[in-house]
Amino acid sequence: MIRFTHASVTYPGGVAALKDLSLDIAEGEFVVVVGLSGAGKSTLIRTVNGLVPLSGGSVEVGSRTVGDLNRSRLRALRADVGMIFQHYNLVNRTTVLNNVLMGRLNRVPGWRSMLGWWGRDEVERAMRALEVVEIVEKAYVRAANLSGGQQQRVGIARALAQEPTVLLADEPVASLDPPTSHTVMRYLHRANRELGITTLVNLHFLDLARQYADRIVGLRAGAVVFDGPASAVDEKVFERIYGRSLTADDVLEAEASL
Numbered sequence: 358m359i360r361f362t363h364a365s366v367t368y369p370g371g372v373a374a375l376k377d378l379s380l381d382i383a384e385g386e387f388v389v390v391v392g393l394s395g396a397g398k399s400t401l402i403r404t405v406n407g408l409v410p411l412s413g414g415s416v417e418v419g420s421r422t423v424g425d426l427n428r429s430r431l432r433a434l435r436a437d438v439g440m441i442f443q444h445y446n447l448v449n450r451t452t453v454l455n456n457v458l459m460g461r462l463n464r465v466p467g468w469r470s471m472l473g474w475w476g477r478d479e480v481e482r483a484m485r486a487l488e489v490v491e492i493v494e495k496a497y498v499r500a501a502n503l504s505g506g507q508q509q510r511v512g513i514a515r516a517l518a519q520e521p522t523v524l525l526a527d528e529p530v531a532s533l534d535p536p537t538s539h540t541v542m543r544y545l546h547r548a549n550r551e552l553g554i555t556t557l558v559n560l561h562f563l564d565l566a567r568q569y570a571d572r573i574v575g576l577r578a579g580a581v582v583f584d585g586p587a588s589a590v591d592e593k594v595f596e597r598i599y600g601r602s603l604t605a606d607d608v609l610e611a612e613a614s615l
């Protein structure tokens with residue numbers, strides 16, 4: 358479903374964020390990418406929907422090579438690839454339902470959505486997405502009035518309303534407390550399992566990664582230094598990824614144990 362082949366990204370200014378990275382992610386997998394700040398996790402995720410262009414190599418999503426797409430095909434790709442952000446990126450002054458409907462923007466003619474002319478089908482689809490994250494009762498509440506965890510659930514619903522084949526989540530729980538982080542991870546996991554959406558998540562906390570991932574990819578300085586099942590991650594693997602031993606800051610729950 359997602360294939361990186363000798364992918365590299367060098368930002369203007371010369372930082373090499375990804376270095377000759379090759380990785381295959383199969384349809385339906387739930388993959389968590391871990392690594393130190395600056396390891397290249399966000400860059401990796403953002404190459405999948407063309408937000409960050411490659412400097413070399415290729416990334417393919419299904420049958421599409423991202424770097425070869427013209428504007429309209431890139432738009433079609435982005436309709437198939439949902440994205441979830443650390444800071445939710447909701448429009449606070451409008452309702453939860455309107456925020457979720459924005460997930461349909463790439464699927465309906467622009468003039469209709471600009472005028473807020475959403476058909477009944479679109480609204481039903483948005484409501485079903487809110488059902489997946491169990492927050493339907495907030496549909497007509499302004500996004501600003503929700504807690505962080507609820508806002509992130511709306512972020513997930515907005516991505517699901519796109520009916521994506523791939524879901525990207527860039528540090529989706531970095532702004533949340535531990536119980537809420539688990540709630541959000543459970544909904545992401547549910548979307549993956551029940552809807553079969555291939556999911557790629559960046560996480561800082563290794564214990565959370567181990568709990569939810571099928572597979573963990575460890576990035577260090579733009580290169581893959583570990584790729585295996587979550588159960589294979591131990592202290593040695595941690596040191597390979599992070600270049601040091603585990604501390605309490607690396608785990609969501611305060612104790613430094615895996």
Ligand SMILES: Nc1ncnc2c1ncn2[C@@H]1O[C@H](COP(=O)(O)OP(=O)(O)OP(=O)(O)O)[C@@H](O)[C@H]1O
Pocket residue numbers: 368369370372373374392393394395396397398399400401
């Ligand atoms: N737009 C940019 N321009 C220049 N350098 C960048 C840009 N974005 C990221 N970088 C650099 O690329 C490297 C990888 O950054 P990236 O954000 O992908 O890492 P990360 O693992 O996601 O870390 P973090 O969790 O801190 O975001 C870092 O050295 C970063 O400073």
